[in-house]
Amino acid sequence: MQLKNSTRIAALGIVAAISLTGCAAGSGSGSTDGAIDCTPADGKVEISYTSWIPGIDKVVDLWNSKNPDIQVTVQTGPNGNGGTYKNFFNQLSAGNAPDLGQIEYDALPNFRVQDGLENIASCANVSESQDKFIDWTWNQVTFGEEDAVYAVPQDTGPMAMYYRKDLFEAAGIPVPTTWDEYAAAAAKIREQGGYITNFPQNDVNWFAGLVWQKDGSWFTNDGDAWDVTLTSPESEEVADYWQTLIAGDLVSKVPAWTDEWNNAYNTGSDWTWISAVWGANSISSGAPDTTGNWAVAPMPQWTAGDEKAGNWGGSSTAVLKGSAHPYEAAQFALWLNTDDEALTMLNKEANLYPATKDGLTLPVLSEGVEFYGNQKIYDIFADAANQTNADFTWGPTMTQTYADVADGFGEVLGGNGTLGDALATGQTKTIAALEAAAIPVNK
């Protein structure tokens, strides 16, 4: 009897816990209300802003000193996928989300689908700012909807090719300008005992950046339903290309962001890295012995003479649903991401690369960089930012998509299957995940 009693009570406790968790997880989805009524409040206003940008508090202090009537409190946490997005969703369902949140472009559709963003199109100066921002970033924050702005673009990650200038010169290998030349260079470098680069299992958004360069996209949304296109012809061609390099042992399998990976760059066994602008610091800190030996060139092209670039990373500042002060929040977000002084600070503190057209010519971004032999590397990234296709769309379940594709990539690096298979599996599982979340999807 006693035992029975205690088990029953324990079971009750667990059920209660689970049902509570269940309640919190489900939240409203996909309402399409128009732009909110956006008027300034009377008197002093305090708004909160959650961001994981290192040193963001200093930039906010600057704003606070200039705007006594709109005081911003910074809140912080781990990066988005490290917990802050989950926290935003919890806070949205509890009704105490911050006024503003940092959200990466690839996570914005998820927040939009779950109705976590305010449409600030009618707030003063917001829609008018469209021309200030690089074209593709504006599409990311409007989702192509009419009269809609759901966030202010903050930074971008235009891609280019970092390469060991000294090694290429010493070996007499021309710096590749097309992907064909890149593959040819890979073979020659392999003969010398090095690798042209590594194929990272977990940087699936890097791979998406390569597809982006080829004018492919992984998702489209016609306003009613999502199309998942991980297996589009563009995507598959990129996969086939890297599959050939992997199969020929022309790229290393060292996982990115590890000591082993840093060491491969530091000792000169890896020669290039196709990466975003923020990668400049990753190399200089990971491979300090190679100072002065690196240079940056545009991404290799699929067709000789083209000028196309991909993008890897970047985030926006969004006004979260339920904010009591959307007007003030929007004004702060605009200042933060367009003001020269703010952009310069963000770049110095956290290496953020501006999403505005004018920001690309900031004085800090016009200087030569010592690690890269005093090359003005940011000129190349500025070109890349303007050469990025405006029509790339992220899906609403990117965390799941990344994980499933990365699993497939892992299999490939372990010797099973192809990158194409990995994308096909990712495609199937993404459609299943969208259906499971009751998000309309075309099959």
Added chain:
Amino acid sequence: MTTTITKAPLDRPATPKAGPGAPKEKLASRTAAMIIMGVSTLYFLVPIWWLFISSTKSREQFSSTAALWFADFNLFTNIADLVAYNDGVYLKWMLNSILYAGSGALLGTLFAAMCGYALAKYRFPGRELIFNVVLGGVLVPATALALPLFLIFSQFNATNTFWSVFLPSIVSPFGVYLARIFAASSVPDELLEAARLDGASEIRTFFSVSRRLMTPALVTIFLFQFVAIWNNFFLPLIMLRDQTLFPVTLGLYTWNSQVNQIPEIRTFVIIGAFLSIIPLIIAFLSLQRFWRGGLGAGSVK
């Protein structure tokens, strides 16, 4: 032969007798035991050794020198840099952790002791029911409660406060369970009877008599609770947004998630992680005597 083997562990080491094979068997089993213990010691210590070695390296040497041996000794420079970074927020995190874990464990132990003692020594209706509910609490992992707690605290606008992490930390169902079992076996009813006859109030009896008898269990509960709160990561992650309230675990995690953006932080994460285990080591070393005594006393009785 078989009997000697099964009996061997019971023999006192000073008098090795029995059959001719016995000493060899002993040597073999002892060697095996030593090897197993040696391997597991290594298994547990190597990461800490790595952490220590890495803490002494400069950022440049971190990835370019042997992982398990010293390069230039920069421990103190690293500590100074860590403490200075971001206006010394790391020290704030350490203080927060000590506050959450120290005072949380102290209060948690007190409540668990009183509750367990009451359940063991007083007869009242619903006693078993309460105990069973508490037992049920032991079965629910703390992680599963974090989200419900967040929603409850949201109702009171109390998220992102000291209390949102502290209050849930002072509850320890396992502590209540342990205190009840221990009180039942180590606090004799006769002693309580005597105290009452001498005119001591129930509260006084608890604090002057029972508490002393229960000390070993209380230290155990305190240590368990201290470690549990110190390592509790999920609750602060969900509750807190103001980095001046972060415990050190969440703070280091936050930094670690920024490493790709600011590679310099990596050194701070490593040295910070190294320093953050020191309070735990101190707590264990200074309290482990009681702990051993506690487990022994319980089992012999």
